[in-house]
Amino acid sequence: MSIHHSLRNPPLSAKIGIVIFLFFIFCAVFAPLIAPYGEAESVGKTWIGPSAEFWLGTDNIGRDMLSRIIYGARMTLGVAAACTLLSFLIGVTMGLLAAVAGKTVDQVLSRFIDLMLSIPILVFALMILSMLGSSLLTLVITIGVLDSFRVFRLARSIAVNIVVTEFVEVARLRGEGLWWIMRREVLPNALPPMIAEFGLRFCFNFLFVAGLSFLGLGIQPPFADWGGMVRENGRSIAFGIPAPLWPALAIALTTISVNMIVDWILSINARPSGASAEM
């Protein structure tokens, strides 16, 4: 039983996670083809209950809930993915730089990041978004940069252990430059343990964007997004109408499915390569 074997045979929980996550990706990509109604199309009265015509009922201004959720997958997943990619791009680059470039750079970067982490990330994001406004670009850059501080810490701690190995020493003696060592020697060895972290950061950013949208400060209308949909339909819960629960459920299912996949990846990584899968 090799590592390839366990890669080919994920446990049941990971299979479920993959299926759910791929389903949402599918919805996001082919939204116009599978959604029964348009994204902003008003099709009936406010908060109609689920029926054969509207599977999940209608929302606060009479749009089809199911179609909104299918379209909403685009914005919600897309923005979270963009934030996570940006945060890894910045965080990993800075982290590797801190590990490779020597003590002074490391100290300056690490202390700076420590200071930036002394304010809760939500409070920081609220301050910046209030000044710059919640355009999509500002949203992605703000969350990406704030999240990169955490990625930095992990990337640095992993890279520090790689930098002391012989092959990096050899590359240094060979006269390779800083950038080459970061990219060709350290990065390939730092990436495998970061894969699971990518999933976890995605979950965090995904929930964070949804939370901001729920507060009315994230993705702005007319785009459908799940956090904003919970906000728009929040009042209906007092009348016993479960309208805000559908988009909230979509958010919950996404993070749970990613967590299931991450657990599986972690269990592979924790095993020494070539060890038996029963460990």
Add this chain to the structure above:
Amino acid sequence: MLRLIITRVFLGCLTLLVVTLLIFVATEILPGDVASAVLGQGATPDTLAAFRIELGLDRPAYVRYLEWLTNALQGDLGVAMTNKRDVIETLTPRLSNTLFLAGYAAAIAVPMAIVLGVLSAINEGKFIDRAANVLTLGAISVPEFFIAYILILVFATNLGWFPSLSTVYADMGLWDKIYVVALPAVTLTLLVMAHMLRMTRASVLAIMSQPYIEMAFLKGLPRRRVILRHALPNAAAPIISVVALNLAYLIVGVVVIEVVFVYPGVGQYMVDGVTKRDLPVIQACALVFGGAFVLLNTLADVLAILVNPRLRHPR
């Protein structure tokens, strides 16, 4: 030990100062200019210039920072731009509301999380551990408002046991308050407890795999005694920092919960301020949240130093 604590407290004060600087920089020096943000796109250059002078934006940034900081230290957080009311007067009752909610949630969450965390560490791999694992993973993975709305739907709308909106007044009795705030407090409890339980479990397990614990078992001591006398005193430091860390998380988690339940706390005040771009309000609320965050983190470190048996005797 005393020196360690003094150093840590001093570092905490320093961090607090940096926090005020960060808040000021984030809100005033970023490219988005307050005057144009407040007046909107229809503002003419003349009105913009006049408004800047009214706000004092024509003076250099460090002067404004020092002025803001000294005023804040004296309890003057300025006047809200939108309704011209004194920020500190609005903030104080809201802060006590938020502290009430957070304290309420913490009073339930902390003891439960520690007991359940230690229990599931002791019974590692058995049913109670697996059940706790699945439940806490679920609570961590779902957004705050999902738990909140499910609780509202079940306990407020369908069963009618609790109100769905947590309206509190200044002259409300304590029991009434506890009753009205029950749903948001339980939501917060679930969120914070999940994190706390998992981290408590992990830190007890880390201690349990140490050689001296194995030694205690090999001496033939009963399991109870090994855990209570040998493992827990050493696990106390990590557990305390876990608790404080999660209380800091609670401070922020309170924002979304307050909005869901329309609870008049600092979180909602800040969200309102952000929506209306009310600068003094945003700065004041950020100061409260940032200060609480730094305070709890410092407290965690100091307590960890205090309970660490290895630091009890001077070397």
